[in-house]
Amino acid sequence: xxxxxxxxxxxxxxxxxxxxxxxxxxxxxxxxxxxxxxxxxxxxxxxxxxxxxxxxxxxxxxxxxxxxxxxxxxxxxxxxxxxxxxxxxxxxxxxxxxxxxxxxxxxxxxxxxxxxxxxxxxxxxxxxxxxxxxxxxxxxxxxxxxxxxxxxxxxxxxxxxxxxxxxxxxxxxxxxxxxxxxxxxxxxxxxxxxxxxxxxxxxxxxxxxxxxxxxxxxxxxxxxxxxxxxxxxxxxxxxxxxxxxxxxx
Amino acid sequence: xxxxxxxxxxxxxxxxxxxxxxxxxxxxxxxxxxxxxxxxxxxxxxxxxxxxxxxxxxxxxxxxxxxxxxxxxxxxxxxxxxxxxxxxxxxxxxxxxxxxxxxxxxxxxxxxxxxxxxxxxxxxxxxxxxxxxxxxxxxxxxxxxxxxxxxxxxxxxxxxxxxxxxxxxxxxxxxxxxxxxxxxxxxxxxxxxxxxxxxxxxxxxxxxxxxxxxxxxxxxxxxxxxxxxxxxxxxxxxxxxxxxxxxxxxxxxxxxxxxxxxxxxxxxxxxxxxxxxxxxxxxxxxxxxxxxxxxxxxxxxxxxxxxxxxxxx
Ligand code: SF4
Ligand code: SF4
Numbered sequence: 001x002x003x004x005x006x007x008x009x010x011x012x013x014x015x016x017x018x019x020x021x022x023x024x025x026x027x028x029x030x031x032x033x034x035x036x037x038x039x040x041x042x043x044x045x046x047x048x049x050x051x052x053x054x055x056x057x058x059x060x061x062x063x064x065x066x067x068x069x070x071x072x073x074x075x076x077x078x079x080x081x082x083x084x085x086x087x088x089x090x091x092x093x094x095x096x097x098x099x100x101x102x103x104x105x106x107x108x109x110x111x112x113x114x115x116x117x118x119x120x121x122x123x124x125x126x127x128x129x130x131x132x133x134x135x136x137x138x139x140x141x142x143x144x145x146x147x148x149x150x151x152x153x154x155x156x157x158x159x160x161x162x163x164x165x166x167x168x169x170x171x172x173x174x175x176x177x178x179x180x181x182x183x184x185x186x187x188x189x190x191x192x193x194x195x196x197x198x199x200x201x202x203x204x205x206x207x208x209x210x211x212x213x214x215x216x217x218x219x220x221x222x223x224x225x226x227x228x229x230x231x232x233x234x235x236x237x238x239x240x241x242x243x244x245x246x247x248x249x
Numbered sequence: 250x251x252x253x254x255x256x257x258x259x260x261x262x263x264x265x266x267x268x269x270x271x272x273x274x275x276x277x278x279x280x281x282x283x284x285x286x287x288x289x290x291x292x293x294x295x296x297x298x299x300x301x302x303x304x305x306x307x308x309x310x311x312x313x314x315x316x317x318x319x320x321x322x323x324x325x326x327x328x329x330x331x332x333x334x335x336x337x338x339x340x341x342x343x344x345x346x347x348x349x350x351x352x353x354x355x356x357x358x359x360x361x362x363x364x365x366x367x368x369x370x371x372x373x374x375x376x377x378x379x380x381x382x383x384x385x386x387x388x389x390x391x392x393x394x395x396x397x398x399x400x401x402x403x404x405x406x407x408x409x410x411x412x413x414x415x416x417x418x419x420x421x422x423x424x425x426x427x428x429x430x431x432x433x434x435x436x437x438x439x440x441x442x443x444x445x446x447x448x449x450x451x452x453x454x455x456x457x458x459x460x461x462x463x464x465x466x467x468x469x470x471x472x473x474x475x476x477x478x479x480x481x482x483x484x485x486x487x488x489x490x491x492x493x494x495x496x497x498x499x500x501x502x503x504x505x506x507x508x509x510x511x512x513x514x515x516x517x518x519x520x521x522x523x524x525x526x527x528x529x530x531x532x533x534x535x536x537x538x539x540x541x542x543x544x545x546x547x548x549x550x551x552x553x554x555x556x557x558x559x560x561x562x
Contacts (some may be wrong), residue, residue: 002325054478057475062470062472063471066460066468068467091327092380094319095322096319114312115312117320117329122485126553126556130480131480195459196458196461
């Protein structure tokens with residue numbers, strides 16, 4: 001069912017510590033390895049060793065430069081589905097293939113009913129869904145739904161593959177709906193935030209900010225607002241201006 | 250946004266088909282065809298052909314066309330699903346009308362069927378527009394003007410086809426041509442307002458909001474997560490031709506609106522043969538609307554590009 005379920009009390013998700021992530025890509029490769037054989041299988045690649053490699057990945061690690069001059073710093077930034085509480089990626093789906101689980105809030109795509117229309121990927125502001133051109137269906141982070149409840153795995157392995165793989169411990173998995181959980185407590189003490197809060201999809205995943213630098217160089221700087229270029233004086237512009245004037249009379 | 254040719258063909262062809270079906274049904278409503286079934290069929294057949302070509306082309310765009318029937322199921326929440334339901338439903342009154350004319354069935358149901366067909370055509374085109382307008386991630390689309398223009402464009406191309414086919418049988422009466430002129434003028438005005446609106450909106454979201462790192466300063470990409478563009482960049486980050494947008498807008502206005510408008514007026518008042526002028530008007534509008542539709546996609550920017558170097562979206 002594409003309509004959203006009533007909000008669940010369990011909100012499984014990830015907490016990613018941007019202070020200690022070193023951008024090693026271990027989570028991304030481990031995710032690819034598990035999921036190309038798991039729920040999302042296959043995760044097809046095209047021309048993987050050639051000049052124009054591409055393929056479906058469920059986790060992408062960016063590196064950004066933040067701030068200016070001496071207060072500038074590098075922030076490694078893993079990005080995957082945030083398992084939003086009110087995401088349109090679910091409601092736009094015409095088939096019901098894209099759904100949010102009532103019991104734990106995980107957002108999944110049913111690979112047996114997805115028609116590959118790609119509309120859900122258009123509705124995601126986080127770029128978290130990637131289409132699989134060979135499989136003809138949409139792929140996205142499953143929160144390793146086939147690991148976390150998997151009783152054939154040892155108890156300590158019942159976490160998402162990315163969490164298990166991270167060598168620095170920058171990724172944690174837990175119930176963000178429970179204020180007493182480890183992850184929730186960590187979010188509270190470290191000032192964890194969600195991405196693009198303003199957009200209103202209410203992501204479940206949280207990010208922990210880089211800690212202040214010991215040399216005191218991370219004083220906040222003002223973010224310059226990009227100047228909005230003035231309209232040029234072309235014929236088309238004049239035509240639009242004329243239509244606007246006529247219409248606003 | 251990447252302009253997929255199948256979707257451009259779908260929205261333009263089925264739009265024209267629904268527009269033609271709409272005007273035909275309206276004509277039947279007011280008793281315009283007065284029993285000339287061949288003339289009615291000569292409009293219905295191309296209308297249904299255009300609609301069907303469009304729908305088939307949109308199905309080819311799917312990863313699993315054989316599962317397309319599933320898209321009817323989520324009409325409670327999804328505009329794409331609603332469009333599918335509306336499109337299929339519209340076939341029912343439209344093909345019944347065709348059967349009545351083909352088999353010369355004597356019935357009083359024709360006006361009722363015509364109302365249903367006209368409403369179905371309108372609703373389907375509205376749903377098509379809403380698929381795009383409902384996406385908050387794309388500020389160029391998330392506007393009430395979008396479904397309005399989809400309807401105006403369908404009305405324009407449909408009216409031109411109506412006039413063209415009509416002129417094969419007899420001179421188009423003035424009031425029909427005036428309707429066409431009004432449709433073209435309305436489409437042009439809506440599109441001009443639309444362009445002004447999107448030009449005035451530089452986007453309310455920033456890379457700093459997207460990463461949540463604004464407190465530390467401006468955010469710029471340093472190392473990309475992949476060496477070559479991925480699906481998200483290819484689909485959502487399409488930039489080709491954006492720098493020609495101004496030129497293409499002028500081409501679209503000239504071909505889709507101004508030339509057809511002049512041709513229809515000439516066909517009406519010059520006293521010259523109408524057919525060639527209306528054929529030229531229709532051809533010009535078809536090319537113009539395709540250019541417009543290409544721009545509708547190519548100019549649209551997606552919020553996810555904030556992660557890939559866009560400063561605002
Ligand atoms: S991050 Fe994107 S794909 Fe995941 S739930 Fe939110 S909107 Fe949907
Ligand atoms: S691509 Fe699949 S999951 Fe996404 S909206 Fe289309 S049918 Fe639904």
